[in-house]
Amino acid sequence: MNLQSPHLTIEMTRDIFYCKEALPLESGEILPEFQLSYTTQGQLNAEKDNVIWIMHALTGDANPQEWWSGLVGEDKFYDPANYFIICANYLGSCYGSTQPLSSRPDTGKPYYYDFPNLTTRDIAASLDRLRLHLGLEKINTVIGGSLGGQVALEWAYSLQNRLQNAIIIASNAKASPWIIGFNETQRMAIESDETWGKEHPDAGKKGLETARAIGMLSYRHPQTFVQSQSETEEKTDNFKISSYLRYQGQKLANRFNALSYWILSKAMDSHDLGRGRGGTPNALARIHCRVLSIGVDTDVLFTCDESRYIARYVAKGTYREIKSAYGHDAFLIEYEQLHYILQSFYLENNQ
Ligand SMILES: CC(=O)SCCNC(=O)CCNC(=O)[C@H](O)C(C)(C)COP(=O)(O)OP(=O)(O)OC[C@H]1O[C@@H](n2cnc3c(N)ncnc32)[C@H](O)[C@@H]1OP(=O)(O)O
Numbered sequence: 001m002n003l004q005s006p007h008l009t010i011e012m013t014r015d016i017f018y019c020k021e022a023l024p025l026e027s028g029e030i031l032p033e034f035q036l037s038y039t040t041q042g043q044l045n046a047e048k049d050n051v052i053w054i055m056h057a058l059t060g061d062a063n064p065q066e067w068w069s070g071l072v073g074e075d076k077f078y079d080p081a082n083y084f085i086i087c088a089n090y091l092g093s094c095y096g097s098t099q100p101l102s103s104r105p106d107t108g109k110p111y112y113y114d115f116p117n118l119t120t121r122d123i124a125a126s127l128d129r130l131r132l133h134l135g136l137e138k139i140n141t142v143i144g145g146s147l148g149g150q151v152a153l154e155w156a157y158s159l160q161n162r163l164q165n166a167i168i169i170a171s172n173a174k175a176s177p178w179i180i181g182f183n184e185t186q187r188m189a190i191e192s193d194e195t196w197g198k199e200h201p202d203a204g205k206k207g208l209e210t211a212r213a214i215g216m217l218s219y220r221h222p223q224t225f226v227q228s229q230s231e232t233e234e235k236t237d238n239f240k241i242s243s244y245l246r247y248q249g250q251k252l253a254n255r256f257n258a259l260s261y262w263i264l265s266k267a268m269d270s271h272d273l274g275r276g277r278g279g280t281p282n283a284l285a286r287i288h289c290r291v292l293s294i295g296v297d298t299d300v301l302f303t304c305d306e307s308r309y310i311a312r313y314v315a316k317g318t319y320r321e322i323k324s325a326y327g328h329d330a331f332l333i334e335y336e337q338l339h340y341i342l343q344s345f346y347l348e349n350n351q
């Protein structure tokens with residue numbers, strides 16, 4: 001791909017990166033080869049300092065113009081007319097990258113339950129392979145929410161002075177027992193599905209519906225549903241919130257698969273920037289770039305204190321807060337506040 005093509009590619013291009021070099025994983029296992037589906041839009045400038053790398057969350061794909069439409073795209077904050085914008089689907093996810101349903105190179109059959117557990121550090125390492133493949137010596141900004149923020153933080157640590165800004169939204173430096181607990185209940189729901197364990201692409205699909213319903217409660221806030229799912233007084237059964245959660249479960253199960261969900265939820269649980277690095281504060285202090293850590297006041301999953309903690313221990317940290325009734329998912333919704341916070345951050349740093 002000629003990143004400095006004279007043709008400004010405002011249109012998003014989709015590509016697959018095939019990496020034939022084995023990827024050693026934190027577990028000690030090795031992924032012999034892998035592919036990453038990714039999108040790019042815009043053009044690398046002459047100084048090569050306008051790369052924006054967008055990181056998706058748990059069930060995201062490589063198309064931020066879809067799930068972050070208020071932030072990425074023509075005339076949006078991250079406008080391809082000004083930036084070279086890239087987004088890659090993570091290892092383990094089912095949107096074009098190597099995942100449990102991918103064929104193993106040694107047998108030609110799907111990995112299924114033999115797919116190796118991944119950590120956020122492994123995912124960051126796989127993205128760095130793509131960076132090197134594209135010849136991107138430096139990145140202006142890595143930005144992501146939730147799992148995307150966790151991977152962004154791991155990558156900020158290893159990129160060091162090759163990265164200018166890390167923007168971590170509704171995320172953490174180390175998975176809390178609370179988050180691991182929520183993910184464990186979701187895996188229990190998948191395990192309770194009698195099809196789980198079978199070698200079939202839809203294994204665990206019904207359990208995934210329940211897992212998503214549990215997840216949706218953690219991604220929102222009681223206020224969210226008071227506003228959108230309240231009832232008149234005569235209702236005694238068949239409540240709106242019940243049908244909403246069942247609907248969201250079906251909606252996700254129809255676009256995702258339980259094996260990918262399992263692998264990525266384990267990656268979220270594995271997240272600990274300080275592992276092998278003298279603990280979280282020491283690791284945060286060694287991040288070279290500027291870090292903007294954004295919390296959501298009603299986020300009950302990734303709390304504001306966890307976002308404040310990141311800003312407090314990194315060398316060049318700023319903390320900002322979104323006020324929202326939406327809870328954790330506010331990072332996908334509160335575009336006006338996000339725009340204001342991002343604009344102030346870049347202006348404060350003369351960018
Ligand atoms: C950064 C990332 O990687 S994100 C990962 C990828 N995620 C996605 O692609 C999804 C991102 N989008 C979302 O999560 C949500 O749409 C948000 C957070 C952006 C917006 O949330 P909300 O405005 O509350 O809409 P939400 O999606 O929760 O619910 C609306 C849907 O539920 C349906 N619904 C609402 N109430 C009910 C109910 N009582 N019963 C049944 N269905 C209901 C609506 O009809 C609507 O259906 P549709 O999605 O088919 O149009």
Ligand SMILES: N[C@@H](CCO)C(=O)O
Nearest residue numbers: 057058059060146219
């Ligand atoms: N609701 C978003 C964020 C979860 O962390 C998703 O589905 O990935």
